Amino acid sequence: MALDFNTREATLGFVDKLKPEMCRLKIGKELFTSCGPGIVEELVSRGFDVFLDLKFHDIPNTTAGAVVAAAKLGVWMVNVHVSGGRKMMRECVARLSELKTAGVEVPLLIGVTVLTSMDRHDLEELGLDVGPQEQVKRLAQLAKECGLDGVVCSAQEAQMLKVELGDGFLLVTPGIRPEFATKDDQNRVMTPAEAVSSGVDYMVIGRPITKASEPLKVLQMIQAEIAGK
């Protein structure tokens, strides 16, 4: 569940309706920048698995330091941009491995490939003359080579990535839109049932639930859709 709120009150008002067995929680840039690490610790202490979605992208030492800081907050998953490159990803993996050796429980390390809001034209403007599928494949292969646990991609790339990279490499997919929902700023979208059939490991869903007048009903509808796929 993507918690894109900007106050502690709105966040906890929403989370009060949830239990850890219903879903995991994702804290992104808006909530983290508004409320700081305290909100992460609060949700971890309530027993939720927390995905800290800050998409770190910097020089190797700085990025690895941020990943280690996230691990110390007790998060379940953290991510970096694959476009930060091999040295950056390898440094993150090495520093997490040192932490693990020291007895600290470390989060899953996930690489962001091509944002789900982007299409071929967006890539072209960045000087990349390839479609999203090809670019996602290239970045996911690099992330796997560097020892990451998986990638963020769209569910549209899931089938291809499972064939290319195997079952154990995790696929985390935002851009999930039930039939009734609007696309908003997302581009490469799939319904929950389609995404599960395509082999995704974790779906990220925000506004279709958080902006609904009855969020719990929508969550239950999505769970029923997945169960009956």
Ligand SMILES: O=c1ccn([C@@H]2O[C@H](COP(=O)(O)O)[C@@H](O)[C@H]2O)c(=O)[nH]1
């Ligand atoms: O490629 C990406 C990477 C991250 N996100 C994040 O996922 C959620 C999606 O929220 P919706 O409201 O369901 O669109 C949001 O927090 C993004 O920052 C992404 O959408 N695409």
